[in-house]
Amino acid sequence: GNSVTQMEGPVTLSEEAFLTINCTYTATGYPSLFWYVQYPGEGLQLLLKATKADDKGSNKGFEATYRKETTSFHLEKGSVQVSDSAVYFCALRSNTGTASKLTFGTGTRLQVTL
């Protein structure tokens, strides 16, 4: 079955530091990959996505590249801000069948300090 593994948190960084949150996946076929962000007390928001190998998703300074050879979709940001403090979820959606269900990783909490 499908699964997503992402690095455990919490990740604590100083403002302007470089961020990497690792994500690897197991899936049949060619899934679509996503990063979602959850701010305190809120639902999930789509941060970025990639639908095929070598695609790079980007948004708000965050980037992730769909690497089929390493089955990875690591999230990166060059300079984090305090406002980036949140929980980040890696997810995949299988593009086979009709269910279109998302499979999530366990989430990584990011805390950015001044």
Next chain:
Amino acid sequence: EADIYQTPRYLVIGTGKKITLECSQTMGHDKMYWYQQDPGMELHLIHYSYGVNSTEKGDLSSESTVSRIRTEHFPLTLESARPSHTSQYLCATNDRGHGYTFGSGTRLTVV
């Protein structure tokens, strides 16, 4: 302006009560989902629907039930709430071209 609404945002109720969590969307999407998010943050799919009169159980067994009488609404019901049901419940819709849209969630506490 949100396109998917969940009510209530917060709910504290006593054990044994029947509750219904509401989820409404204005986007006309056929596919809708309920996720349960435990305090450790992990998300588990508990119900989904492909359209009106279609409901399926998700990957995590749940004592809750759902209905889909109208495209816009996908309510979740607990007939007899227990403390083990304390969690955050997130509703989502999916349009293949635009991905998932999540509601703000309902944080349920059963005392």
